[in-house]
Amino acid sequence: MREGIPTCISHLASFIFEVFMDDFLARFNEQEQQRHQKTIRLRERGVNPYPLRATRTHTARQTIDAFTRGENLSGVKLVGRLVALRDMGKLSFAHIQDGSAKIQLMFRKDAVGADNYAMLLKDFDLGDFIGAEGDVVRTKTGEITLQVARFELLAKTLSPLPEKWHGLKDTETRYRQRYLDLLSNEQAREIFAKRSKIVTAMRKYLDERGFVEVETPVLQPLYGGGAAEPFVTHHNKLDRDMYLRIADELYLKRLLVGGIERVYEISKDFRNEGIDFKHNPEFTMMECYQAYGDYTTMMTLVEELYAACALAANGTLQITYQGHAIDLTPPWPRATMRDLILKMSGVDIYADADLPSLERRVEELNLKIERQRTWGKTVDELFSAFVEPTLIQPTFVMDYPEEISPFAKKKPDTLRARVVERFEAFSLNMELGNAFTELNDPLDQYARFMEQAELRNAGDKEAHPIDLDFVEALMHGMPPTGGLGVGVDRMVMLLTDQSSIREVILFPQLRT
C-alpha cells in the first residue's frame, strides 16, 4: 500500500508529461511531423537517433588536403551535417559539412547493403548529422569523395533547414536564429571567423609589448569613464542600485596607480542609448594604458594595432570598405581639430575660444549646426558637420575641447582655448580609436568632475558623475600615461566590410 503512492505519482507524472508532449508535437509543421515519424521508425529498428559519441579520423579539410598531397586514404571516418543528397537509384551522392569544409560522400547500394541504403533514403534527412567510413577516391568528374562502406546517424534533425541555394535571407531570422545564418550562409561564418582572428591578433600585439590583460568590474556602484547613459540594475541583498559599466577607464587607471605599467582589457561595455546600424547596447571595447607614454605613443600603437589586425584578418593593409579603398599602412596623417575645422568651415576655434564668440562667428559665416550648451560641444558639432564626413583615409584628429574630455591633460599654448591632448582616428565617419594623454593631476581631475556636475545639474544626462574614489586614487600618484580605447565591433566592421554592427555581433539586440 505504501508503495502504491509513489507509483501513483509517477503514473501521474508520466501522464502529465504525455499531455504536454502531445501538445508540443501537435504544433509541429508537416515536415517536422514526418521527421519525427522517421525518428520513431529508426528507434523501432534499433537505431539510436541521438547516440552518445562519434568518432572521426579526419576532418573534411584534412581529408581533401591529404588526398591532394597524394596520400592513400582508406578507413577514413568522417562526421558532419548532411547538406545535400542526390539519389541516382542504386547509387547516391551526398555532401556533408563539418567545421572545416564540405566533402562529397558516395553511397553504393551494393557496398553499404540494401537495408542500410533504404534507411539512408527513407529515414535520413538533410540537416542530420552522420558519420561515414570508407576509402577516399576521385569520382569521374574529379571530385574528392569518400566511398562509403559504413555509415551511421549521429544526430537527427527535426526541423528542415533553410534552402541550399538561396540560403537564409530574412534578416530578422538571421539575427534571432543565428545558428541558421551560420549553417546556411558561408559569409556569416567568415565574418565571425575573422572576428576571432582580429581579437586574437589584438591580444597578441598587446601581449608582445608587455601589456597585462586584466578584468575589472562590469557591475559597478558608480559608472564612469565616458559620456553615456548607463543601465541601472539592483542588488537585492545590499538593497542598492548598481550600474553596468559604460567604460573601463577609471578602474584601469587605478591599476596604473598600483604600479602596473602596461595594462589592457577587452570586454563588454553597456550604454543605454539608441540602437542603430553602428550602435548595439552592449559592445566590445579594448582599452589600454601605457605608463610613461602620451597620446602620440598611442597614435603609433593604434595604427600598428590596426595593421596587425588587418593582416590577421585579410592578409593585407589595403582594404575596401563599402566601395571605398582604404589604406591602413602606418603612419596615418595627423592634423589638429583646429586646423581641420578652420580649413573646412573657416572658423578658428582658438580665436573664438568661448561660447558667445564662437556662436557669433558661426552665425556670421551662416553655418548650419545645432545649438549646443558649451563651447566644447559646439566645436564638436562643427567638427561632426564639416570635417568628419571628409575624412576618408584613416586620419588622426588631435587636440579636443577640454569640456568634452574630462580625463585628458591640458595642452599648453592654445591661446585662450581650453584644449586637451586627445585624439580620435577617423575613417569614413567611423571612429577607429580614441586616446588621451591621461590626466593625473588629482586636483585638476576634481575640478573636471565639478564642471561635469554643473552640466549634469543643467540637465545633461550624459555628463560624468563625480567619482571621489578615483580622485583619491590619483592623489596617491599616477605616472604620466597614454591611454587608448578601440571599439572592437567597429574595427571588425571595417575589416570585414560590413555596414551594420549587427553583422559582426552574433546575437545583436533586437526588439524583444
Added chain:
RNA sequence: GGGGCGGUAGCUCAAUUGGCAGAGCAACAGCCUUUUAAGCUGUGGGUUCAGGGUUCGAUUCCCUGCCGCCUCACCA
C-alpha cells in the same frame, strides 16, 4: 521619437484594376550506378504578421498594433 519600405508554404520569391493564393528548392510516392542547385513522373503542404473596417468578394484598399530594414533626430 519622425518619415519611407516591407512581413505570402520549412526556405527563396510571384500573384495584373479588388475576382479560384502560385513557382523553384525542401517534403511525400515512384524511375534512374558518376551526380554537383542532378534529371524525369506524380502528390501533399497556407491563420497571406495580428486585430478591426470598407466591399457581393481583400494578399491587394483603410485604421490600429507587433516585428524587421532604411533614413532623420538623439547618441561616442
